[in-house]
Amino acid sequence: MAEVKKIAVIAGDGIGPEVVAEAEKVLKRTEELFGYKFQTEHALFGGIAIDEKGTPLPQETLDICQKADAVLLGAVGGPKWDNNPKELRPETGLLGIRKALGLFSNLRPAVVFxxxxxxxxxxxxxxxxxxxxxxxxxxxxxxxxxxxxxxxxxxxxxxxxxxxxxxxxxxxxxxxxxxxxxxxxxxxxxxxxxxxxxxxxxxxxxxxxxxxxxxxxxxxxxxxxxxxxxxxxxxxxxxxxxxxxxxxxxxxxxxxxxxxxGMLSSASLGEGSFGLYEPVHGSAPDIAGQNLANPIATILSVALMFRMTFGYADAADAIERAVSDVLNAGHRTGDIAVDKSKAIGTTEMGDMIVAAIKK
Amino acid sequence: MAEVKKIAVIAGDGIGPEVVAEAEKVLKRTEELFGYKFQTEHALFGGIAIDEKGTPLPQETLDICQKADAVLLGAVGGPKWDNNPKELRPETGLLGIRKALGLFSNLRPAVVFxxxxxxxxxxxxxxxxxxxxxxxxxxxxxxxxxxxxxxxxxxxxxxxxxxxxxxxxxxxxxxxxxxxxxxxxxxxxxxxxxxxxxxxxxxxxxxxxxxxxxxxxxxxxxxxxxxxxxxxxxxxxxxxxxxxxxxxxxxxxxxxxxxxxGMLSSASLGEGSFGLYEPVHGSAPDIAGQNLANPIATILSVALMFRMTFGYADAADAIERAVSDVLNAGHRTGDIAVDKSKAIGTTEMGDMIVAAIKK
Ligand SMILES: [Mg+2]
Ligand SMILES: [Mg+2]
Missing domain, CATH: 3.40.718.10 (Isopropylmalate Dehydrogenase)
Incomplete structure (x- = not known):
């Protein structure tokens, strides 16, 4: 049986929770298909952590990340916190988490679909x-x-x-x-x-x-x-x-x-295999909570995590192929749709990709 | 009668002398057409100055530049001088001339033909x-x-x-x-x-x-x-x-x-109207002396000089229009020709542009 991999999941602000939810569906599907085992633990970070805990990076969140094998991050920040003093800004949390986790490199794949x-x-x-x-x-x-x-x-x-x-x-x-x-x-x-x-x-x-x-x-x-x-x-x-x-x-x-x-993933890495994975796009507060966000960058961040941290190239390939297949079939969220009237929502895109994952 | 404008002409190395020669034809033609008066003085600079005077920037060259209203530069450098000690490299002359002439900005127009x-x-x-x-x-x-x-x-x-x-x-x-x-x-x-x-x-x-x-x-x-x-x-x-x-x-x-x-001009400016004008491209020693170089960037540097230093917008417009007309008529030097067998030489391109300048 596969070793259980611990993933700290930080949904964050804006569209973060929506796109992360779709990525979690993908995690679940790869468990079923490939026999991998993931244990996810959610943690507060960024603006929502400022609101609920008074700091962008609560110690508890850091503990969860440090015990994990990898971190999946949605997005942080928004106009609500832009004028906060420096220590109460979501971006300060990002610098803090990178430092605390010893992340010294940022990987940005640039792939053409x-x-x-x-x-x-x-x-x-x-x-x-x-x-x-x-x-x-x-x-x-x-x-x-x-x-x-x-x-x-x-x-x-x-x-x-x-x-x-x-x-x-x-x-x-x-x-x-x-x-x-x-x-x-x-x-x-x-x-x-x-x-x-x-x-x-x-x-x-x-x-x-x-x-x-x-x-x-x-x-x-x-x-x-x-x-x-x-x-x-x-x-x-x-x-x-x-x-x-x-x-x-x-x-x-x-x-x-x-x-x-809007489709690109990224990784922040340190020594060893640990990594923090997140979409390149931001928290897009203007479209948050409306099922309009494109979850593909976050789903591809999961594939990147599989490849870089876990060495699960088979599942990474399968996820990337599923994304390609869904796009090739003509499905688009609003941000990449030519005909906006035919755009599908966040959850529909996530479901289609999940359904398209094949072993 | 128009005031006489003094132009220090530095042909330099590689294709520099060839492209500068075409730019000088353009100068001459605008004198005839627009009644402007230019007095050009040639000076040694770069690799050729190292060979002939033992320094990339002879004092005499600097004197000529400092007495001029503007400098027209072809190109400097080449493999012959690449392994020289720092003070005997053409690039050191470039830094030196900018400093001596008080040039603190570099202008790079990016225009699409x-x-x-x-x-x-x-x-x-x-x-x-x-x-x-x-x-x-x-x-x-x-x-x-x-x-x-x-x-x-x-x-x-x-x-x-x-x-x-x-x-x-x-x-x-x-x-x-x-x-x-x-x-x-x-x-x-x-x-x-x-x-x-x-x-x-x-x-x-x-x-x-x-x-x-x-x-x-x-x-x-x-x-x-x-x-x-x-x-x-x-x-x-x-x-x-x-x-x-x-x-x-x-x-x-x-x-x-x-x-x-290969078609872009540039200017280095200081306080006041004085400026040094040169093509963005280099000295291209591999094609030097073969009538293969494209003189357009140097000719457009003359137009830029007219516009920025002399305020001769009419002549600048006329030169730029002439370049466009010759290109639109399908004439190309080898570097920009799709059908290389129909490419024309440096002097032919210069002559065509000169002939196309209209008041
Ligand atoms: Mg950047
Ligand atoms: Mg540069």
């Missing part, structure tokens, strides 16, 4: 076959470096500091090589080594560890060139690894070129 | 009407901040520093507002104010000076969102102003989406 190719602003023949993943360092770099102001003779000056040490770079570069080994075995390391010292260190580390992954084809790409090449030859990329800010920019560009940004 | 729309990886209907300009700060930010290494318990650490003071931001933001006033009166200021202190200072300055340009519609865009919006709605942008590194990335992305990166 054949039947949604028209949604992209890129030409179909350019997009054809695009299936890449951006591995972004999440804990270092200029976003977390020392920041301050000082007076100068040219008026106030603002300063940000960007720092990376060898260990920080090495752990994410190794993770990216390992991910590439399980995919098409191509890694693009993105830096600005012709100008930045942190990028030179980054490239030194990549060059140092690369010989340990001789089966992976490595290229070094300057960040501005990468912003161009993502447009010119998106399908040629497999895994892209880069530092925090470059990853922030490039993962959004890569997501947009798929044309299906 | 109707008849070349197919060259873009974006759909024609998305590109339709795209005509934007990226104004990039050129002297500050992380590329020029303090850089160093230090030992830590996590291995060597590399540090880059990003700094901006109020005066540096204000001068380029004002320049961008003024450029927007002469165009479609829309300005997108790009920053990462939700995370970076330098970006918060940047945004404060933009908000402070904005009321002085009430005719310009201003939007603040986060850099990662801008990387997406350039793909989603390129034609909605007019002027984009941003700091050095963001501008490096976004101007390349914007250039690539036009599909005609």
């Amino acid at each position: 054949d039947c949604l190719k028209d949604a992209s602003t890129l030409k179909a023949e350019v997009l054809e076959g695009t299936d890449l993943i951006v591995v972004r360092e999440l804990t270092g770099g200029i976003y977390f470096g020392e920041k301050f102001r000082r007076e100068t003779e040219n008026g106030q000056e603002a300063v940000d500091t960007c720092a990376y040490n060898v260990n920080e770079v090495e752990r994410i570069v190794r993770q990216a090589f390992e991910i590439a080994q399980k995919r098409r075995k191509k890694l693009a390391s993105v830096d600005k080594a012709n100008v930045l010292e942190t990028s030179r260190l980054w490239r030194e580390v990549v060059i140092k560890v690369a010989p340990e992954y001789p089966d992976v084809e490595l290229e070094h790409v300057l960040v501005d060139n990468c912003a161009m090449q993502l447009l010119r030859r998106p399908s040629s990329f497999d895994v892209i690894v880069t530092e925090n800010m470059f990853g922030d920019i490039l993962s959004d560009e890569a997501a947009m070129l798929t044309g299906s940004i | 109707d008849c070349l729309k197919d060259a873009s990886t974006l759909k024609a209907e998305v590109l339709e009407g795209t005509d934007l300009i990226v104004v990039r700060e050129l002297t500050g930010g992380i590329y020029f901040g303090e850089k160093f290494r230090r030992e830590t318990e996590n291995g060597q650490e590399a540090v880059d520093t990003c700094a901006y003071n109020v005066n540096e931001v204000e001068r380029i933001v004002r320049q961008a507002f003024e450029i927007a006033q002469k165009r479609r009166k829309k300005l997108a200021s790009v920053d990462k104010a939700n995370v970076l202190e330098t970006s918060r200072l940047w945004r404060e300055v933009v908000i402070k000076v904005a009321p002085e340009y009430p005719d310009v519609e201003l939007e603040h865009v986060l850099v990662d969102n801008c990387a997406m919006q350039l793909l989603r709605r390129p034609s909605s942008f007019d002027v984009i102003v941003t700091e050095n590194m963001f501008g490096d990335i976004l101007s390349d992305e914007a250039a690539m989406l036009t599909g005609s990166i």
Whole structure:
């Protein structure tokens, strides 16, 4: 009998509860079909935790996550909490949970769904076959470096500091090589080594560890060139690894070129197999509670969890195939429907995908 | 009679001399047609200056530039000098000339030529009407901040520093507002104010000076969102102003989406009207001296010079129209030809454009 996998389920705010509910149906169906065993435990997080517990990240939630093998997160935040003091903002909870769980990388697969190719602003023949993943360092770099102001003779000056040490770079570069080994075995390391010292260190580390992954084809790409090449030859990329800010920019560009940004999943990983999985889209408070949200990104986050944390490639494949089959059959939620009058609801989409999962 | 405008002409390396020669024909033709007077003086710069004078930026060249009203630059660099020590590299000359001439902004227009729309990886209907300009700060930010290494318990650490003071931001933001006033009166200021202190200072300055340009519609865009919006709605942008590194990335992305990166001009500006104009493309040593280079980017750099430095909008319009007319008539150099066997040479393209300039 399969080992029981513990999944902490954080529905969060806005459309979070609705899309997570559909993902849980998918979990249940894969148990039935593949014999896997999941034990889910729900926890409060984000705005709803602020309202009910007075903090975006209650200790109890953290305990549940730390005892789990993986976390499934819906979405957090909304206008209700936007003007709160910093410690009472949902986003502060996100930073806190990543830190507490030791998550140092963010994975953003950018996949093109054949039947949604028209949604992209890129030409179909350019997009054809695009299936890449951006591995972004999440804990270092200029976003977390020392920041301050000082007076100068040219008026106030603002300063940000960007720092990376060898260990920080090495752990994410190794993770990216390992991910590439399980995919098409191509890694693009993105830096600005012709100008930045942190990028030179980054490239030194990549060059140092690369010989340990001789089966992976490595290229070094300057960040501005990468912003161009993502447009010119998106399908040629497999895994892209880069530092925090470059990853922030490039993962959004890569997501947009798929044309299906509302359909993309993501993972935040640390050492070992533990991971936090969530859709790239936000909490969409404007459509919350109306059965209008698209649950596909959250359902694909479950597939990503199966693949990355549990090693259940068979079930991951089955879920992804089910999503494709339902889309190919022409079913659409409102966000991706051309004819909005024929759009189906959140639960209908979830049910159809569940019904389409085949062993 | 028109005032004589002095133009320092730096042909440079690779295809530089060939494309600059065609641009000079254009200068001559606009003198005849519009009654303007130009006095050109040639100067050595880049690799050829290293070979002939032992330095990429001879004092004599700098003197010629400083006495001029504008500089027209072809291209510099090539494999011959790539392994030189830093002070003997063509790129070092570029940094030196910008600094000596007080050039603090780089302007990169990204224009779509109707008849070349197919060259873009974006759909024609998305590109339709795209005509934007990226104004990039050129002297500050992380590329020029303090850089160093230090030992830590996590291995060597590399540090880059990003700094901006109020005066540096204000001068380029004002320049961008003024450029927007002469165009479609829309300005997108790009920053990462939700995370970076330098970006918060940047945004404060933009908000402070904005009321002085009430005719310009201003939007603040986060850099990662801008990387997406350039793909989603390129034609909605007019002027984009941003700091050095963001501008490096976004101007390349914007250039690539036009599909005609070999056709784009650029300007580096300082205080006042002085400017250095050059094509975005490089020196292409592989095709140098073979009458294969496309002179259009350099010819359009002359049009940009007319518009930005001299205020000769009539002649600028005439040059741009001539380029369009020649392209619309189906003439192509090899780089943009679909049927390479029908491609014309550098001089033929230059002659055709010259012949097409009409008052
Ligand atoms: Mg981002
Ligand atoms: Mg660049």
